Amino acid sequence: LRQIKADADDFGLMSYDPAYMNTAECKSTITYIDGDKGILEYRGYPIEQLAEHSSYLEVAYLLIYGDLPNKERLDWWRNRISRHTFIHNNLVELIQAFRYDAHPMGILISCVSAMSTLFPEAKDVDDPAVREKQIWRIIGQVPTIAAYAYRNRIGRPFNQPDNSLSYTANLLYMMDYMNQRDYQVNPVLAKALDVLFILHADHEQNCSTATMRGVGSSRVDPYSSLSAATAALYGPLHGGANEAVLRMLQQIGNVKNVPDFIDRVKKGEGRLMGFGHRVYKNYDPRAKIIRKVAYEVFEATASNPLLEIAVELERIALQDEYFIARKLYPNVDFYSGLIYQALGFPIEYFPFLFAIPRAAGWLTQWLEMLDDPEQKIMRPRQVYLGAARRDYVPLEQR
Ligand code: ACO
Secondary structure: OOOOOOOOOOOOOOOHHHOOOOOOOOOOOEEEEEEEOOOOEEEEEEHHHHHHHHHHHHHHHHHOOOOOOOHHHHHHHHHHHHHHOOOOOOHHHHHHHHOOOOOOOHHHHHHHHHHHHHOOOHHOOOOOHHHHHHHHHHHHHHHHHHHHHHHHHHOOOOOOOOOOOHHHHHHHHOOOOOOOOOOOOOHHHHHHHHHHHOOOOOOHHHHHHHHHHHOOOOOHHHHHHHHHHHHHHHHHOOOOHHHHHHHHHHHOOHHHHHHHHHHHHHOOOOOOOOOOOOOOOOHHHHHHHHHHHHHHHHOOOOOOOOHHHHHHHHHHHOHHHHHHOOOOOEOOOHHHHHHHHOOOOOOHHHHHHHHHHHHHHHHHHHHHHHHOOOOOOOOOOOOOOOOOOOOOOOOHHO
């Protein structure tokens, strides 16, 4: 790589690190992961303690402001978010313009992008007050976009946000997937969704977060960066994995087909979705918590036959040399899809349910990047392997 020279004085040494497997792109004080030991901490707090004692909105505050709030600050924060849950009428019309079967992630990407035109002041990313207001708006409005997209899909009237409810209870209420009159949200289910939101709130420099930072490094408004991050999350190897897990379980169809399926995976005919992680080479700590939540949810709802298939897949894979040798363990998405399904969400909404809580992480990482004096516009280099210089050949001579 010594041939690469940035300028005449450059001695030409660069690292070639495809997919940035071994490159730290930033210094960060937000989320700590030890992939070998299976540790995940937000601002120093273990994920297990936050999942047990905290709420999603409190965790979002912790990420963004760096410390847990006292009661007064938490009330203030909740109030800020609940004051921004209603969406602009242009967004309502935009959602209605989509086909009924449009993938919700496509709708989310478009709506968040459109928000940059509705709040043009957001482009002033150097003003801390402007930044803060966009954060309230994004965290407040993203659940409403999710619910309206769903109601549009099923051709039902939109339910306006009910700000007396918790963040997740309000989402369930607005979706009202049972189409019940006077729908009362089951607090067990709202709490389960809240725990899932805590687990998904941040995960340091994953594909979508790196996108948020990379696009944001051009100092574009946060809506445009967040729209790009959402697009990154849409992919089946990232936020689309929970959707892929459920489709895989449906395809397996029965516990007795599990050994055959595992054999096919080992022959390279597809992957065991919800298994493996770039960083966790031990158990994903979020998967442990989520497994417990799955059983709690199934006690409150009808049991799901796919859970049996998932448990059997996990049992066999954890004893199989192929998975052991490659350090492939269940990740956060292995059980989350089953829970989302039990809560009544259609499969296409699963990545959306990842994006809603991850907005807090993306925004926190974006703030950190903006305030880091060592950060510049992201601009990696490449190793050029194409043709050597050659002359243009006119069309008639080719
Ligand atoms: N099933 C079967 N084999 C697998 C799996 C899997 N889920 N994941 C990795 N492998 C195998 C690969 O085939 C490869 O085997 P080889 O060495 O014989 O070629 C080896 O394990 C290493 O795989 P890589 O692709 O190099 O691992 P990487 O770190 O790049 O990939 C990833 C991580 C993308 C998560 C991968 O494990 C995967 O595709 N998992 C399934 C999708 C998934 O669940 N994604 C969610 C990730 S978590 C999140 O985004 C919240």
